[in-house]
Amino acid sequence: MPLFSAEAGHSKGVQRFAWSVLVYNVAVILWGSIVRATGSGAGCGEHWPLCNGTVIQHSPRIETIIELTHRAMSGVALIAMLALVAWTFAATAKRHIARTWVVAAAVLTFNEALLGALLVLLGKVAHDQSASRAVYLSLHLANTLLLLASLALTAHFLSRTMGFMRGVVEHRSFGIATVGLVATLFVGVSGSLAALGDTLFPAASLSAALAQDFSSKSAWLLRIRWIHPMMAVIAGAFICWLIFTSAWRGRNRKLAIGVVCLLGLQYLLGAADIFLLAPTWMQIVHLLGADVLWIALVVLTARLCVVPIGCTEGLCRV
Incomplete structure (x- = not known):
């Protein structure tokens, strides 16, 4: 019992x-x-x-x-x-x-x-x-x-x-929210491959790192490194659209603002990771930011999509 x-x-x-x-x-x-x-x-x-x-x-x-x-x-x-x-x-x-x-x-x-x-x-x-x-x-x-x-x-x-x-909850906008989560998941996976490339093939300078990305002689891990920032921008834009259209009011507003702030912080950390040539400590900080953003996004999705039956516009306290 x-x-x-x-x-x-x-x-x-x-x-x-x-x-x-x-x-x-x-x-x-x-x-x-x-x-x-x-x-x-x-x-x-x-x-x-x-x-x-x-x-x-x-x-x-x-x-x-x-x-x-x-x-x-x-x-x-x-x-x-x-x-x-x-x-x-x-x-x-x-x-x-x-x-x-x-x-x-x-x-x-x-x-x-x-x-x-x-x-x-x-x-x-x-x-x-x-x-x-x-x-x-x-x-x-x-x-x-x-x-x-x-x-x-x-x-x-x-x-x-x-x-x-x-039995006492209903699911709302589950499909489109899932797309946002899956997009974020793919950003994380591409980030792990980019980090592996940084570790296996360290560059002496930013210009050398950029040259590696577009050189036909570079290892394939380096040639696909550009996919991570591209996917991060696309997924970030989708997440912002999702938040502003469904979570920017009611009791979820503070958490939505937090997710947007964490997303902006991740872009700053990602840029710093590139300019600093991905030192170990920066990779760890970037990963920590990604994990916190992911957790906040998952919780926000749950609050938006799994709500008590009869709850109006996300105003119910959950």
Whole structure:
């Protein structure tokens, strides 16, 4: 029997824990980016889950410490995810929407571990330049963003005061909002490939970097690098149109303004990343901004598209 009924609301504890798991997963993702940017993915050799075939590392290299730290953080994330599933099911009623999303998050967490293991076991790390590495990396990043979305939706629906049960909500403008989310997802995937190109083929100057992008002698990762900023502009324009036409009034206005501000910040960080020739710290800051923007956009979409039946113009408090 649920500890808290739909009418009585939910434990503040499970709400805080859900948001905390989301924040921790962002930290795990950022550390994973450090692994890639520093070429530390092979720090444990082609061994998984053991590191260099052993449990205890004697006089480990810095690359080994970086990779091993990421694995330890991922293990904690898995345990936290299982705890969140158990707590969510204990604290919610049978038709609670958060249950659906926490199960999705759990599946995506295991898938994240599988994709990470394949990158290591197949040697798609460090200085590997194969096309298959780009494919695995794209799948990994897409899965990561879907995981963050599922965790954000779990925390969001646990935090709602109304409109969190199946059967008492309706879906509005779901199709066009999905297009905006998918466009943003593709921007993230193209960004991961651009970052991989920056890591594998560093440029000495901005002019040299631009020359790499349009040289027929450059590696294919560099020749497709321009796709990321182009997609970012198109997706950004679509997101702004979506927000101004559907979220610029009522109780969603503050969150909509926040999304627009985060989008503008991402453009500034992206420009800085280019002009500074993508140093590791700038890549991490840019990725953090992208993750926060993605989470805010997902939550805004949920507030706009999943509303209590009879709610008018998004004025209901959810």
